Amino acid sequence: MENPPAALALLPDDLLADILTRLAPRDLAMALGVCKAWRAVIDAHRLLRVDLLPFSLGGIFINFNGQVFSEYFFEPSTTPAISSMSDYVPHSPWIWRQVESHCNGLLLLSENYVVNPATRWWAQLPTPLCPELSNKFSYRNYLVFDPILSPHYEVFSVPHIRYHGLTEESEWPPSSCTLQVFSSRTGGWEERLFVREGEDAEMVSDMFLESAVYYRRTLYVYYSTPRIILRISLLDGKYRAIKPPSDTQIDEALALGKSKDGVYLASLDITVLRIWVLRESCGQTEWLLKYRADLKWKLREKLGSSWVLQDVNYYDKYNRLAIRKEEPRVKARAETDVGPFYILGFHPFQDVVFLSRSLRWGLAYHLTSSKLQYLGYLYPTEYNNSSEGEDILDAYPYTPCWM
Amino acid sequence: MAAPESGDGNNGAARMVTLISSDNTRFEVEAAAASLSQTLQLTILDGGGGGGDGIPLPNVDSATLSKVLEYCIKHAPAAANGGAPNATAVDRAELERFDNEFVNIDQSVLYSLIMAAHNLEIEGLQSLVAKKVADMIKGKSPMEIRRTLGFPDPTPEEQAEMNAHMLEYGWAYE
Known part of the structure; x- marks a missing residue:
């Protein structure tokens, strides 16, 4: 008997659905384009749920110094509410549960709690193996979660501070480095070898890790000392050091993030905002200055003010029936419309940078229209933290994932 | 046994x-x-x-x-x-x-x-x-899936649909 020319193309709908249901969202999206019949099967069985994917901005998690929980700053009228962390994550008054890493809707909290605020799912990771360099470094953990490709996540443990006292210099980044990686697929930590390529390393006696961002199967890790961005490719196990833009000062604070066109870097020198985009092609990288503006002269759009702070710390400490005091806020507006700007992060899908001013106001700066828009008041209720000093430590624009 | x-x-x-x-x-x-x-x-x-x-x-x-x-x-x-x-x-x-x-x-x-x-x-x-x-x-594009599974070459109409799909689902091609 002659073989049918297109055997697998002729599968009955229910058997095709049984095959397609095993695919990740990215592959389902591809399958939609194969032919009308396949699209009909995927639609009929609702196999691809784009609405559950982290394709929209929910709000911003903000770590205030001295607070137990990260605060959530969001716009209640346009984004779905998420539960207060205090409702579902194990905690106690003296243990912080602040966000240490965010990736596509998953959060990593202190003490290695992995949390999905949209679904209220959480898990605590086992203790990592004793890392090979543990006598020299402390480590920071970063989440890698790409639900378009897989429901599993990984946590990368990256060398952070080189302890003082060990005064001999060493090569950084080294020619090869073994990182501890947790995989939710296996439920355990494993060692993964990364090999350096590209430019030679520097001799360093100190290092400090600031932040990391995941973009297209690559983890970008920003060190302020020595000033490099480590580009760790998860596809081929190679890493390399990328220098920051050459016209940035050695002590200039930089913010690394992900936005519309990929990996961004921002610097804020008092009121002068500069933004670069990382261009990569054929193993070469280059920072392109995308934007430069002095915020002092920018038009203020007073509209809005519709964003609010969840105030989880206040409600957790007192009780959830407590009535907020609105009065001091209104008064605060005039007094606090001055003072330093702080970069909260990048809008993941639009040319917008989120800022705070004087720890009181959240602002959105629209790069294309050069408009500075007030989002709302973000100073936590009764946050007069005199002992530790009030400050924003980190902020994470958050994209909810509902799967 | x-x-x-x-x-x-x-x-x-x-x-x-x-x-x-x-x-x-x-x-x-x-x-x-x-x-x-x-x-x-x-x-x-x-x-x-x-x-x-x-x-x-x-x-x-x-x-x-x-x-x-x-x-x-x-x-x-x-x-x-x-x-x-x-x-x-x-x-x-x-x-x-x-x-x-x-x-x-x-x-x-x-x-x-x-x-x-x-x-x-x-x-x-x-x-x-x-x-x-x-x-x-x-890990395949719609065209690669068609070739792998033995679909006939797309008609011009199907080709146009595939191009439109590429625009609509750009995130999958990244």
Whole structure:
């Protein structure tokens, strides 16, 4: 008997659905384009749920110094509410549960709690193996979660501070480095070898890790000392050091993030905002200055003010029936419309940078229209933290994932 | 081989049944192996397939049936142990190696297996072949999927739809 020319193309709908249901969202999206019949099967069985994917901005998690929980700053009228962390994550008054890493809707909290605020799912990771360099470094953990490709996540443990006292210099980044990686697929930590390529390393006696961002199967890790961005490719196990833009000062604070066109870097020198985009092609990288503006002269759009702070710390400490005091806020507006700007992060899908001013106001700066828009008041209720000093430590624009 | 005294415990020597393919070939096989098929299990429990009778399978040809039975014979001992909770890692690795090898086959055979596994309701085989086809689709563009699975070249109209799809689902192409 002659073989049918297109055997697998002729599968009955229910058997095709049984095959397609095993695919990740990215592959389902591809399958939609194969032919009308396949699209009909995927639609009929609702196999691809784009609405559950982290394709929209929910709000911003903000770590205030001295607070137990990260605060959530969001716009209640346009984004779905998420539960207060205090409702579902194990905690106690003296243990912080602040966000240490965010990736596509998953959060990593202190003490290695992995949390999905949209679904209220959480898990605590086992203790990592004793890392090979543990006598020299402390480590920071970063989440890698790409639900378009897989429901599993990984946590990368990256060398952070080189302890003082060990005064001999060493090569950084080294020619090869073994990182501890947790995989939710296996439920355990494993060692993964990364090999350096590209430019030679520097001799360093100190290092400090600031932040990391995941973009297209690559983890970008920003060190302020020595000033490099480590580009760790998860596809081929190679890493390399990328220098920051050459016209940035050695002590200039930089913010690394992900936005519309990929990996961004921002610097804020008092009121002068500069933004670069990382261009990569054929193993070469280059920072392109995308934007430069002095915020002092920018038009203020007073509209809005519709964003609010969840105030989880206040409600957790007192009780959830407590009535907020609105009065001091209104008064605060005039007094606090001055003072330093702080970069909260990048809008993941639009040319917008989120800022705070004087720890009181959240602002959105629209790069294309050069408009500075007030989002709302973000100073936590009764946050007069005199002992530790009030400050924003980190902020994470958050994209909810509902799967 | 089957362990007569353990397991379900009511049979002595392994009971055999006869299956007859659509092209009239007779296959004699242990009842335990044939019972991986939910469809056959009922008939066999009713005492069918023994002696000279045989169970006719008008939807499955002999080439496909012999392939199906190869799978069933290999998986029957583990299935008899209730999904093999006490199987050793070596046993599991051996079954996995067998499975990988088993589906490394021509597409037309794979297609026949999918249909047979469905008709005979062999759960493990159904998911094995479905997973194989899913793996063939993974990481490919719509055009590559079409080529891999033997679709004819797209008509101009289909090509236009594929281009529109590319714009709509740009995130999948990143």
